[in-house]
Amino acid sequence: MDLRNRPRRLRGDGVRGLVSETSLAPSDLIAPVFVDATTDERVPIESMPGHERVPVDEAVARVEEVRETGVEAVMLFGIPTEKDAEGSRAWAGDGIVQEATRRVTAETDAYVVTDVCMCEYTEHGHCGLLAEGAREGEGLTVDNDATLPALERIAVSHARAGADMVAPSGMMDGMVAAIREALDEDGHDEVPIMSYAAKYESAFYGPFRDAADGAPSFGDRRHYQMDPANRREAMREVSLDVEQGADVLMVKPALPYLDVVADVRREFDHPVAAYNVSGEYAMLHAAAEKGWLDLEAVAHESLLSIKRAGADLILTYFAEDVARSLS
Numbered sequence: 492m493d494l495r496n497r498p499r500r501l502r503g504d505g506v507r508g509l510v511s512e513t514s515l516a517p518s519d520l521i522a523p524v525f526v527d528a529t530t531d532e533r534v535p536i537e538s539m540p541g542h543e544r545v546p547v548d549e550a551v552a553r554v555e556e557v558r559e560t561g562v563e564a565v566m567l568f569g570i571p572t573e574k575d576a577e578g579s580r581a582w583a584g585d586g587i588v589q590e591a592t593r594r595v596t597a598e599t600d601a602y603v604v605t606d607v608c609m610c611e612y613t614e615h616g617h618c619g620l621l622a623e624g625a626r627e628g629e630g631l632t633v634d635n636d637a638t639l640p641a642l643e644r645i646a647v648s649h650a651r652a653g654a655d656m657v658a659p660s661g662m663m664d665g666m667v668a669a670i671r672e673a674l675d676e677d678g679h680d681e682v683p684i685m686s687y688a689a690k691y692e693s694a695f696y697g698p699f700r701d702a703a704d705g706a707p708s709f710g711d712r713r714h715y716q717m718d719p720a721n722r723r724e725a726m727r728e729v730s731l732d733v734e735q736g737a738d739v740l741m742v743k744p745a746l747p748y749l750d751v752v753a754d755v756r757r758e759f760d761h762p763v764a765a766y767n768v769s770g771e772y773a774m775l776h777a778a779a780e781k782g783w784l785d786l787e788a789v790a791h792e793s794l795l796s797i798k799r800a801g802a803d804l805i806l807t808y809f810a811e812d813v814a815r816s817l818s
């Protein structure tokens with residue numbers, strides 16, 4: 492047999508590392524952290540094994556646990572004591588994320604990213620202010636333009652508290668431009684925006700909505716999050732965010748949308764982030780619990796695949812575990 496091309500030659504132990512195309516490091520990862528104003532104890536999140544909601548007094552300790560694994564960046568999500576129609580606790584100077592951000596940035600060297608959205612803060616659980624007739628099911632649920640000033644206030648309140656980066660996740664048209672302008676006017680032109688640029692209306696967010704108590708009380712998010720059927724539309728969403736000044740472009744979820752991650756990587760020079768969401772985490776845990784999958788191996792393979800598709804950084808609930816296994 493005259494086989495000149497034998498790819499197997501490069502798979503031996505000594506050489507495979509040399510020809511490896513993709514690598515994974517703790518410095519690629521951002522760990523989500525949930526800070527909960529309604530509790531003074533840590534509360535395990537049932538559908539996300541290993542994760543907890545922590546009271547603000549534990550925020551620094553929680554972030555230090557993350558940093559001990561080698562992961563330097565966290566994404567803070569807040570659960571407020573009170574919700575109202577306007578989501579006013581989302582921009583309160585003494586709100587849960589603002590308070591946690593102040594403490595974590597003062598007392599640790601972590602890089603703090605904050606989620607800029609309203610769904611945990613509105614009594615109806617939508618990511619913005621309701622449009623007229625929304626509850627009756629007439630027309631669109633969220634009033635896009637009326638929501639923008641609220642997002643500006645939230646982002647500015649996070650930056651004032653010391654946030655290193657803000658991440659608007661509400662999928663309002665024009666949100667990046669509005670937030671950029673508001674941040675600059677308030678003297679935060681150094682604070683980058685990581686936009687959830689292509690965020691899909693996904694059933695994989697289920698466990699997160701339990702964790703952050705942010706499920707919509709009626710209707711769904713189809714009017715503002717993207718249709719899972721659409722790939723070209725993601726390019727349009729992302730280019731609008733680029734025009735508006737986004738610094739990092741995120742695709743969310745990650746594994747079911749690797750085609751979109753690859754498209755964004757190819758079409759844009761900005762850093763690309765992917766959010767390996769709660770459902771992606773929960774399903775691997777559930778299978779591992781049954782003994783059907785090797786959790787450490789599938790977690791590593793998942794994150795490696797997300798990088799291979801083109802992501803530079805990954806938001807993932809596996810951050811600590813994978814970082815530990817890399818060291």
Ligand code: PBG
Nearest residue numbers: 608610660695696699768769770
């Ligand atoms: C808030 C937000 C959500 C997630 C991150 N930010 C929920 C949603 O859009 O319903 C989901 C994250 C996850 O599932 O891990 N807008």
